[in-house]
Structures are given as structure tokens and as C-alpha cells.
Amino acid sequence: xxxxxxxxxxxxxxxxxxDHLAILNLLNSYGPMVxxxxxxxxxxxxxxxxxxxxxxxxxxxxxxxxxxRLVAMYRGDGHMGLVKxxxxxxxxxxxxxxxxxxxxxxxxxxxxLREDGRWFVFRAAINEWKLVxxxxxxxxxxxxxxxLTGSDESHQVMRRILEQ
Amino acid sequence: xxxxxxxxxxxxxxxxxxDHLAILNLLNSYGPMVxxxxxxxxxxxxxxxxxxxxxxxxxxxxxxxxxxRLVAMYRGDGHMGLVKxxxxxxxxxxxxxxxxxxxxxxxxxxxxLREDGRWFVFRAAINEWKLVxxxxxxxxxxxxxxxLTGSDESHQVMRRILEQ
Amino acid sequence: xxxxxxxxxxxxxxxxxxDHLAILNLLNSYGPMVxxxxxxxxxxxxxxxxxxxxxxxxxxxxxxxxxxRLVAMYRGDGHMGLVKxxxxxxxxxxxxxxxxxxxxxxxxxxxxLREDGRWFVFRAAINEWKLVxxxxxxxxxxxxxxxLTGSDESHQVMRRILEQ
Numbered sequence: 129x130x131x132x133x134x135x136x137x138x139x140x141x142x143x144x145x146x147d148h149l150a151i152l153n154l155l156n157s158y159g160p161m162v163x164x165x166x167x168x169x170x171x172x173x174x175x176x177x178x179x180x181x182x183x184x185x186x187x188x189x190x191x192x193x194x195x196x197r198l199v200a201m202y203r204g205d206g207h208m209g210l211v212k213x214x215x216x217x218x219x220x221x222x223x224x225x226x227x228x229x230x231x232x233x234x235x236x237x238x239x240x241l242r243e244d245g246r247w248f249v250f251r252a253a254i255n256e257w258k259l260v261x262x263x264x265x266x267x268x269x270x271x272x273x274x275x276l277t278g279s280d281e282s283h284q285v286m287r288r289i290l291e292q
Numbered sequence: 293x294x295x296x297x298x299x300x301x302x303x304x305x306x307x308x309x310x311d312h313l314a315i316l317n318l319l320n321s322y323g324p325m326v327x328x329x330x331x332x333x334x335x336x337x338x339x340x341x342x343x344x345x346x347x348x349x350x351x352x353x354x355x356x357x358x359x360x361r362l363v364a365m366y367r368g369d370g371h372m373g374l375v376k377x378x379x380x381x382x383x384x385x386x387x388x389x390x391x392x393x394x395x396x397x398x399x400x401x402x403x404x405l406r407e408d409g410r411w412f413v414f415r416a417a418i419n420e421w422k423l424v425x426x427x428x429x430x431x432x433x434x435x436x437x438x439x440l441t442g443s444d445e446s447h448q449v450m451r452r453i454l455e456q
Numbered sequence: 457x458x459x460x461x462x463x464x465x466x467x468x469x470x471x472x473x474x475d476h477l478a479i480l481n482l483l484n485s486y487g488p489m490v491x492x493x494x495x496x497x498x499x500x501x502x503x504x505x506x507x508x509x510x511x512x513x514x515x516x517x518x519x520x521x522x523x524x525r526l527v528a529m530y531r532g533d534g535h536m537g538l539v540k541x542x543x544x545x546x547x548x549x550x551x552x553x554x555x556x557x558x559x560x561x562x563x564x565x566x567x568x569l570r571e572d573g574r575w576f577v578f579r580a581a582i583n584e585w586k587l588v589x590x591x592x593x594x595x596x597x598x599x600x601x602x603x604l605t606g607s608d609e610s611h612q613v614m615r616r617i618l619e620q
Contacts, residue, residue: 305470308474313477384544384546384547385480387484388477388481398488400487440542440544440570442540442570
């Protein structure tokens with residue numbers, strides 16, 4: 129390769145590494161935002177019209193659309209009760225695959241809640257995030273989340289790792 | 293340095309950063325594979341003849357060889373009981389040091405298990421992974437794992453960080 | 457841009473990615489050091505005169521100065537009791553922002569302690585680390601840590617993410 133080709137190849141590789149690290153930062157900023165009740169900023173981690181599809185309670189799966197439905201959830205009594213109690217929405221480092229202006233992340237998240245002077249795992253889930261590059265940086269297009277109950281659906285999310 | 297030297301230096305540095313991120317992806321793909329019962333794919337994270345040496349129960353340390361012995365373990369009733377119950381094999385982000393075609397990672401892993409509508413830490417361990425570059429990407433050559441019981445052996449694994 | 461400009465831009469971008477990964481390694485080396493009683497090496501993750509400000513117990517916030525006060529804490533009966541019992545000081549991957557020779561990291565840490573054949577979350581906290589580049593690599597200048605009790609102070613630390 130000549131100098132021009134080597135520079136172009138390097139620029140593309142550096143951008144992919146930067147993208148990987150930027151997505152890691154994006155997903156790890158979610159916890160401190162929702163755990164401090166910063167509802168609007170948390171919802172802005174998604175693109176407008178993006179979604180968060182999660183299971184829990186008696187629900188088989190609910191998709192909330194960003195930003196309004198997410199803001200409402202993070203402002204609701206259920207979520208704000210966690211915030212006042214002391215909580216961490218922990219994003220375990222996911223497998224991140226960048227493909228141009230799109231990316232996928234797959235990994236676990238945990239909600240760690242205070243109780244009687246210690247903390248416990250209130251919720252554990254597997255997640256697939258679909259991410260897109262925007263003029264303002266990487267954002268979440270869709271987050272699909274299922275709790276770890278041994279269900280077929282949770283195992284199917286995990287097995288998307290096999291296609292990456 | 294002239295242009296040629298600067299390009300060569302950059303290419304080496306970019307490769308090292310890519311290697312770091314590729315190893316992070318490799319180690320974080322383990323959980324979703326074993327937790328969904330994808331035994332063969334999990335075992336293929338190791339090179340053929342590679343090993344997983346772990347403590348637990350009454351054992352002082354067992355080394356299982358990849359891929360057959362690992363596949364058998366992940367297909368066994370003990371492991372599949374966890375899968376059906378709901379479980380996360382969580383890899384905490386380790387310290388990763390890349391040295392050409394070899395690398396070392398050192399860090400914690402946790403098995404988070406469902407019980408009575410919440411989750412608890414069933415197993416916590418310190419790990420040293422020896423990794424190698426192969427034509428198919430980075431793979432695990434050896435994983436050495438000891439549970440956090442305050443044992444000398446577990447502390448010795450942790451202290452390998454001092455030599456890195 | 458001409459070749460010289462493109463090389464200079466690439467060199468700066470590669471250094472920023474390397475810095476991000478080096479800080480990730482630095483913060484993740486803390487656990488294996490303190491959990492194996494390697495007091496001096498743990499304290500050397502800070503610059504001389506750097507500080508660790510944390511809450512806990514009845515304290516409203518204590519700042520210990522590196523290295524001597526930190527070495528004393530890690531050698532003390534309280535900490536060594538954890539080491540002998542079996543413990544993991546877990547650093548969840550933080551949001552890392554590099555700005556030349558300084559950087560900030562913001563994220564959760566957990567102390568996972570053994571009890572009756574399983575492990576539990578003994579301490580959960582939000583942290584802001586201020587980091588500096590030194591001739592020997594990145595080091596911690598200040599670590600500010602508050603447990604997750606739902607306090608205003610803990611939420612204020614989390615909200616520093618909004619300014620990054």
C-alpha cells in the first residue's frame with residue numbers, strides 16, 4: 129500500500145476503536161443519570177422514536193418510546209422510589225460490534241438496591257442495544273431487555289451473540 | 293521520524309488498541325454463551341488443548357481441557373440447572389496487557405443466580421487468562437480461576453497484577 | 457489535509473484511545489491489589505499527595521492522603537479482615553473522558569464479601585476519579601466516593617455525568 133492507502137486504512141481503524149469506546153461511555157452514563165433522577169438526559173441517550181423494550185412484573189414485554197414515555201417512567205413513583213432509597217443501574221461491559229454508522233451491544237445489566245445496610249440484586253437482565261451514529265454522537269435506537277428467569281426469550285437474546 | 297516510520301508506529305499502536313478491545317469482546321461473550329446453554333460455542337473461545345482450571349466445592353483445583361471436557365461440563369446437569377433457573381456468568385472488566393501475539397487478562401468473575409424473585413452472588417472468583425492470537429482471532433489458552441475464600445491461592449492469583 | 461496533518465491528527469487520536477484503555481487498566485488493577493493486601497502498590501495508584509475521599513459508617517466524609525494514609529488503611533485490621541475473609545473490590549466500567557494530560561472517570565464500585573458460602577454486596581458507591589498523566593503513566597489525583605444511600609450528596613456525584 130502507498131502512503132495514501134495506509135493513512136485511509138488507519139483513519140478507518142482508529143474511528144472504529146473510538147466508536148467502541150464512545151459506545152462504552154454512552155452505555156455507562158445511563159446508570160448515573162437514571163439513579164440520580166436525571167430523567168430527560170437519560171431519555172436523550174436514545175434517538176427520538178427509539179425504544180426500550182423490557183419485561184418485568186407480570187408483563188410479557190413493554191416497549192416505551194423515547195423520549196416522552198421514558199421520561200415519564202424515570203419520573204414515576206416506582207423509579208423515584210429506587211432513587212430515594214439508593215440504587216445502581218449497573219451496565220456490565222457488553223460485547224460491542226461496530227459496523228459503519230450502526231453498532232450492536234449485547235450484555236448484562238443489574239439493578240442493585242439498598243436494603244438493611246447492605247445491597248442486593250433487585251433485577252438482572254440480558255440486553256441487546258441497537259445503536260446509531262448521529263450528528264451528536266452515538267445514540268440508542270432500540271434496547272431489548274429480558275430478566276434472567278431461565279425463559280426461552282431471555283436465552284434467545286443471549287444467543288444473538290452467536291451471530292455477531 | 294519520517295513518514296514511513298510514523299505510519300509503522302501508528303499501525304502497531306492501533307493494532308494493540310484493537311487487540312485490547314477484541315479481547316474485551318471475547319471475554320464478555322462467554323457469559324451469554326454459557327448462560328444460554330451454547331456449550332460448543334463457549335468451548336470454542338479456547339484453543340484446542342487449552343484449559344480451564346478452577347476451584348470449587350471440595351475440589352482443590354481441576355483443569356478441564358478444551359473443547360471436549362468443557363462442552364461436557366456446560367452440557368452437564370449442574371450447569372444446565374443454572375441455565376434453566378436463570379443465571380449470569382458476569383466477567384468484570386479485567387486488566388488486559390497485550391504483548392505481540394500473546395496477552396494476559398486478570399480480573400474478577402461472578403455467577404449471579406436467581407432465587408425467590410431476586411438474584412444473589414452464587415460464586416465470586418479471581419481469574420488469570422492467558423490469550424493467544426490465532427488466524428480466527430484471539431482465543432483463551434489457559435484460564436486459571438480461584439473462588440474468593442481468602443485463601444493464599446486466591447491472593448496469589450490477584451498478586452500477578454504486580455508483575456504486569 | 458496533507459500527509460503531515462493527517463499523521464499528526466492520527467497520532468493525537470490514537471493517544472486518546474490508548475489513554476482511555478490505560479485508565480481502564482489502572483482502575484481495574486485496584487481490586488486485585490487491595491483484595492490481596494498489597495497495600496503499598498495500591499496506594500501508588502495515586503500520585504503523592506493525592507486523596508481518597510469516602511463516606512461510610514457514621515462518617516460524613518473522610519479524605520485520606522496518598523500514599524501513607526492509604527497504606528495505613530489497607531494494612532489496618534478492618535481492611536485485612538475483609539482480605540482474609542474473601543472479598544472483591546469491583547470497579548464497574550466508568551465513563552472516561554480524556555482531556556490532554558488530565559482525565560475524569562465516573563462510575564460505580566462495589567465491595568463483594570463472602571458470607572455463609574455465598575457472597576453479598578457489602579458496599580455500593582458512586583465515584584468520581586480525577587486522573588493525571590505522569591512520567592510513569594496515568595495515576596489517580598483524587599477519588600471522591602459516596603455510598604448509595606439515596607443521599608443528595610451521592611446524587612450530586614452522579615450528576616457530574618451531565619457536565620461531561
